[in-house]
Amino acid sequence: MDFRIYNTRTRSVEAFAPQVAGRVGLYVCGMTVYDDAHIGHARAMVVFDTFVRWLRATGWNARFVRNFTDVDDKIIRRATELGEDPAALAQRYIDRFHEDMLALGLAAPDAEPRVTSSIGTIVRLIERLVERGHAYAAEGSVWFDVASFDRYGALSNQQPSELRSEDPQAGKRGGADFALWKAVKPGEPSWESPWGPGRPGWHVECSAMAEQELGETIDIHGGGLDLVFPHHENEVAQSECAHGGATYARYWMHNGLLTMSSGQKMGKSLGNAVTIRALLETYPAEALRLYYLQTHYRSPLPFDEAALPDALGMLARLYEAREVAEKMGGEGDPDGIARALGADALEVLTLGRAFRAGMDEALREDFNTSRALGLAFELARAVNRLSNHPKSKKLGGPLVAPALEALASLADIGLLTLDTATFQAEIKAKRLPMLGVTAAQVEELIAARAQARRDKEWAKADAIRDELEAKRIAVMDRPDGATEWRIRL
C-alpha cells in the first residue's frame, strides 16, 4: 500500500517511492548503551516498531535495522567510574535493553549491528574517505573535512560558517570537522587501524553499518529529532562522499521528543529520566504504546504521569468493547438484521466495514496514528450502543463481525494483541501492589458482600462496596448475577 511521509530533507510530506518495488529498507539509530533506556527512547522505539508493523501488514517487504553504539566516551567514562570493563558494561545494558524491548512488545529488528562488531567495515569506509580527499589523518586521529563536501548542511539547513565551533583540537583543520577515528588514549579500548590504534567516531559507525546492512542508499532513515544535527548531517556527508555522491537516505523520518511537563526534553544526561522498566512495573506495555500513538509521531510529547491512567482507561475501553462484541450471538445476513434492528445496528455494521480503509487512509498520510485511533473509539462506542439493544445479544453477532475484524486489525499497530483475560490480569498484577491489597483480599470481601446481598442486608453490602471503593476497586454486578471487579484507574 502506498503512503506519504514527512521527509526532513525536503521539509515536506512526500509520496514514498521505494528503490525496489515492494521493498523498504529502514535504518533507525539505536541506543548508546551505558544506562537503562528511558521512556523517551521508548517513544522512538515504539513509533518505528509500529510503523514497521503497519508496513508489513499492508504488504511491504520491510528490512528493519537498528544499531547499538557499544563503544563511546560515555560508556568508557561510566565503566571507569564503576571499575568495570567497558565491553562488559555495554553488553549488560544491551541485555537489559533487549529485556525492555521484549517487555514493550516490540518486534526484533532484522539486524542489530554493533560498532565493536563492525570495526573492519568502519575502517574501510574511513579509508575510502581519505583516498577521495574528504578526510585527513592527524596525530593518530582521522577527521572529516567538512569543507570538501559542498552539500554539507543540506539535511539540517545549516551553514557550516554559522555554526558555533567547538574548541580547537589537535590536528583538526575546520571548526565543523568531526572525528572519524579517535586515537587511543591510555586505558581506553582500541582497535588497530592504518592510522594507529584507536576507535571509531560516533557518526561514522552508522554510515558503515547502514551500508553493510542496506547498501549505499537507504530508503528510510529514522531517529529522534535531536539527531538531525550533527549526527545525521554527518552521516550524509560521510556516506555520500565515500560513495561518490550517491544519495545516502532518500527519506528522513524523525520522531518528536518526549519532554518533561516543564517542557524540557527527557534525557539521561539531564537526570530527569523515567526508565522503561520502572514504568512497566505499573502500566501494561500497550497502555504506554497507546499513550505514544495518541499523539502524532512528529509532535513533541510532554510527559505527564497523569496521562498514563487516561491511556490505560482508553485501552480498557477498546478491550471492553471487543469483549461486548464477542459475546453477541446469532447468525444470518447482517444487512437484513441491521434493517430489522434499526439505526444503531446499521451504524455498527457501517463503521465496522469502513474501519480498515479509514485506518489505512490515516496511516498512509504521514502515519497519523491519532486519527486512526479516533476511528477505533467511534467504533467502540457504536458497539456499546448496539449492546443496549434488547435483541443485540442474540442477534448482533453478524452485525459486529466486521467490528471485531476491525479491532483485530489494531494488532497491526501493536494494540489489542492480548485476550481480555490476559489484559485484565496484567492490570491487576501491576496495579494491585500500588493499592496495598491482594487479589485474595478483594475476592474475600466480594464473597462477603455477595452473602450480604443474598441476605438482602443492603447496608452491609454497601459498606463493603465503600470499603473496596476506598481502595480504588470498582465492583460490578452483572445482570446474570455474577460480580466482577476492576481497578479504578
Place this chain on the structure above:
RNA sequence: GGCGCCGUACCCAAGUGGCUAAGGGAAAGGUUUGCAAAACCUUCAUUCUCCGGUUCGAAUCCGGACGGCGCCUCCA
C-alpha cells in the same frame, strides 16, 4: 548569533483553504441499577494565543507580536 518547531475547549489531542472544528478524559443532567459500576443519551470551542494582510472564503496561506521548546556539545 545561526537553523528549526510549537501555541486548537477545564486537560490530552486530530484537523493545514470551503461540508456539523475527529477522538479520549474531566464536569453537569438523564436512562439503567436494591445501591453502584460499566455502558448509552444530552450539554460542554459561532471558534482555533493576539494583531494585521491575502482570498468570494483561513484554525489552515503571508507578515508581525507575545508565549513555550528543540538543535548548533552527548542525546531517541
